[in-house]
Amino acid sequence: MLGLSTGSFCAISCAPVAIPFIFSEKIEGWKQNAGLVGMMMLGRLVAYIAVGFLIGAMGGYAVRYLDPGIQRQLLAVSNTFVGALMIAAGLMHNFPGLKFCRKFASLYRPGWGSLFYGLFTGLNICPPFFMAASRVFGKGDGWSGMLYFAMFFLGTSVYFLPLLGVHLFKDRLQTVRLVSRLVLILLGAYFFLIQGIFYGSVGRFQ
């Protein structure tokens, strides 16, 4: 219920990563689209379950001993990684002739990319995520925490369902795709430099 009632905030937090990624990929049909969205959801699920287990297992210790700054640090680290991945993917799409891009393209698979995006956005501690964590603190049991976060994941995932319809507009997506590939670089730079490195280091001391 918490996931369903607050999931729109999760979708808002994940939109800057999910939207440019999905729109920048060349999507031929619903299967491919559903595959990408599914992998992203799987990444989120893995992140949620891991965090749920960890917080549930730590229980009261998490509240007592965890530095509040760790939340920000975790977020900054996840933003740095997701930003780097977005920059690399954006450069690969826009400048396929570059040596780095050719190398990256040989390693890059949209499905795996999607999984990583999901994983990192799953670690994005948005307000609903924090509320779910506060419920799990009191349980003192990793498995209960995991189950709670799995259910929370299901509730929030409803808001990601519209992404399954992207392929319906594939005929009109040519320009949108070109623009989305540029957006990937810009958003990646923003996440990497400002939301990641800056807020993870300098931002702490201001």
Place this chain on the structure above:
Amino acid sequence: MSIKIRSLLPARGVQGFSLPATLLLTLALGMWCYMFIVARSVGTARIAAWIVFAGILILFFLLLRTGKISKYRRYFFVAIALLFFPEFIAQLLETRGSMSLGAAQIMNTETPYCHIVTSVVLLPWLATGKVVFPAGTGAIASMLIIWGLATLVIGRGWCSWACFYGGWDDGMSRVARKARVKIGPGHKRIRNFGFAMLGFVALASLGTLVAVYCDWLCPFKVVTEFGAIDSIRAYISFLMFVILFFGLVIVLPFLTKKRFQCMSFCPMGAFQSLLGKFNLYRVRIDKEKCSGCGICANACPTLSLSLPEASEGKRVPIVTSTCTRCGECMDLCPKNAVSFRYVFCRGKSLFAGWREKLDGKKGTTAAVLRGITGTLDEILSAKALFVYSGFFIGMVFLSSYGTATVNRLIRLVLHGSFLVK
């Protein structure tokens, strides 16, 4: 003297308006100008108002008479920008004593709201119902009303006729005689970059619920207001503003003769392009008249004319949605093939049927009627009404900020002080 008189006549290859049509349209704008600018002012402000009033009408008259849309529009547009900032900054200095924005102003939502913010805060507002910008409801509503109505009338013409920021890079793009760095219609990625900026700014603001563009990327913060420089973050963001201002608004337009900030960085420009489809006017290129020389496409300051592949025969440029209706292509086309058109009426004049009937008739009445319908045709043409609307909307900004700046300049000369203490 002969040169001056000739400059008032329609140029070769450019269609100017007849004297009666020009005078009638100037009179119609003059009435609004008088009501908005002159009638409400007193003292030295009245002198300032008359100066602004005369300036607007002279430019409007010359534009119509010569048919050189871009040239006189640019003078008008640059004047809007140059007269806006001194008054804006002076008001900040008088009320706050500084251009920087302190925590108190943010808490009291006293930040002035500019139209660019709309494109930044729209998605967060739709998603959460909250405006992620510290401005009051009144300031937001008044700007949205002016901008919304203007967009309905002139579409993306806003970016070449009314925006009080656009005059900076439009002016700078005309300072150099030749482009030091050549950018042409083939550089589609530069044009698309504006849409990418819109996507980036809108999504980043949505994800973080912060007006990302205003916090980090707005070049015009340097000449308006900026956050108090009291932290590392504030230093970095101010440095970004300075770099972007000099890079995008001064240096790149100077080097390339393109409006870089408006074309490829301003999210509002891209937003206007999307909304600009819903208005009366279009820029059309007559395929019969066009020789395919490409002068217009190469000169377009926002790369809004794309050229088809050479293999496809005559290369008639295609007008894209990013067109700001500045009129540059119309001024330059040697075949007079580019023009404003109504969406609903493709090139055919409103009184064409009447005039065809009158053409066969002789006598004074028929001649008078031909003259009247001809003048009415000119006045009701898309070109005349678009230009009229553009000047009218620009005049709304000049009526307040422009007049106030000229008034301050007069006070500076008379009393030696620009600011009111």
